[in-house]
Amino acid sequence: MFFAATAAAQSLPTVSVHGHAIGNWCYQLQGRSGAPLELDAIAASKYQLAVIDYSADGSSDGEFTAAQIAALKNSAGGPKIVLAYMSIGEAENYRFYWNKAWTDSRGRPTAQAPAWLAVENSDWSGNFKARYWQPAWQAIIFGNDSAGAGKSYLDRIIDAGFDGVYLDIIDAFEFFGPDGNNERPTAATDMAGFVEAIANYARTTRGVSNFIVVPQNGSDLVRELDDTTLAGYFAAIDAIGAEDTFYYGNRANNNAWRPQLWTIQNLDTFVANGKPVLAIDYVTGAKRVKRFDNACAQKGYLPYTAVRNLDRLTPLR
Numbered sequence: 001m002f003f004a005a006t007a008a009a010q011s012l013p014t015v016s017v018h019g020h021a022i023g024n025w026c027y028q029l030q031g032r033s034g035a036p037l038e039l040d041a042i043a044a045s046k047y048q049l050a051v052i053d054y055s056a057d058g059s060s061d062g063e064f065t066a067a068q069i070a071a072l073k074n075s076a077g078g079p080k081i082v083l084a085y086m087s088i089g090e091a092e093n094y095r096f097y098w099n100k101a102w103t104d105s106r107g108r109p110t111a112q113a114p115a116w117l118a119v120e121n122s123d124w125s126g127n128f129k130a131r132y133w134q135p136a137w138q139a140i141i142f143g144n145d146s147a148g149a150g151k152s153y154l155d156r157i158i159d160a161g162f163d164g165v166y167l168d169i170i171d172a173f174e175f176f177g178p179d180g181n182n183e184r185p186t187a188a189t190d191m192a193g194f195v196e197a198i199a200n201y202a203r204t205t206r207g208v209s210n211f212i213v214v215p216q217n218g219s220d221l222v223r224e225l226d227d228t229t230l231a232g233y234f235a236a237i238d239a240i241g242a243e244d245t246f247y248y249g250n251r252a253n254n255n256a257w258r259p260q261l262w263t264i265q266n267l268d269t270f271v272a273n274g275k276p277v278l279a280i281d282y283v284t285g286a287k288r289v290k291r292f293d294n295a296c297a298q299k300g301y302l303p304y305t306a307v308r309n310l311d312r313l314t315p316l317r
Contacts, residue, residue: 011297013297017081017212017238017276022048022081022276022302023302024046024049024302024316026045026047026304026313026314026316027050027280027306028052028306028313029310030058030309030311031311032311033311035311036057036062037052037055039064039072042313043077045077046077046078050072050082050083051083051166054157058092058094059095060149064160066159066161069160069161070161083162083163084164085165085166085168086153086168087168087169088141088169089129089169089173090127090129090168090172091127093127096153096156097140114137115131116131116136129172132190132191132194133186133191138194139152140153141153141154143155155206158211163212164213165198165202167195167215172187173187173188173221173224174187174220177224189229191221192225192230195233198236200236212239213238214278215240215241216241216242216243217243219269234270234273234274234275239270239275239277239278240270240275240277241277241278241279241280242278242279245263245267245281246259246279246292246295246296247283252307252309253307254282254288257288268299271299276300278304279292279303281303281305283305284305284307293317
């Protein structure tokens with residue numbers, strides 16, 4: 001598979017996300033060096049789709065209000081589709097649902113930890129693998145729209161007026177499945193079912209019929225699911241986010257050019273089924289960015305580049 005690296009930038013695509021024509025997108029989860037996320041720069045930008053955290057600092061105290069999200073969606077830079085980041089395959093120890101008694105000083109689950117809590121992610125301190133198929137974890141993610149501390153994650157997002165969700169750690173099925181620790185032989189099917197349940201809850205139970213659902217990564221599901229289950233998964237989602245598709249390696253940023261051909265073949269299946277690819281590679285520098293843009297243009301992906309901390313807005317190009 002050849003990806004041209006010509007000096008002239010190729011035209012980037014416009015894709016349809018749940019009926020919205022989108023020609024660019026951005027992704028920012030926090031401010032510089034972990035400072036609270038501020039929305040002003042995103043609002044002033046001409047980005048048409050923005051993925052942000054549902055909270056300025058990740059906590060319940062920092063949750064964005066419906067008024068703030070409405071203002072961002074109708075901001076001076078132009079109307080925006082706004083998606084809330086939500087990790088469904090890992091628990092984060094700064095979220096509203098976390099109990100400090102669940103882990104010890106070395107980050108190991110204690111006797112008080114819920115059964116769904118597994119090991120800490122060695123690459124991201126404070127993030128813990130979640131047995132996402134267990135009802136108690138799924139109840140944290142969706143299904144309680146009551147006021148107060150017990151309100152579920154998805155209900156908080158819906159009530160704030162977000163257009164949809166950007167679901168992370170879909171690839172947790174690889175960790176728990178036959179190619180990982182094999183704790184859950186049905187891990188792939190369970191993850192697909194979880195995503196479908198999230199979409200159904202938002203669109204049917206909560207009545208937000210146009211709610212957008214975008215999983216990030218986990219494209220290997222197209223190889224793991226039977227045709228019927230895969231069709232249900234495609235029906236539930238509107239696009240797929242893809243990290244590190246062309247620049248790949250162990251560095252946080254600016255890895256070598258190494259197109260992930262296996263993943264690209266998976267993403268071709270998504271595109272063939274009408275699910276656009278929101279591609280993000282963590283690179284800086286005009287030459288790297290242009291090469292990434294050109295590769296995305298050839299494949300019909302919508303590109304965005306950033307640093308992996310996602311703590312700053314990349315200027316629209």
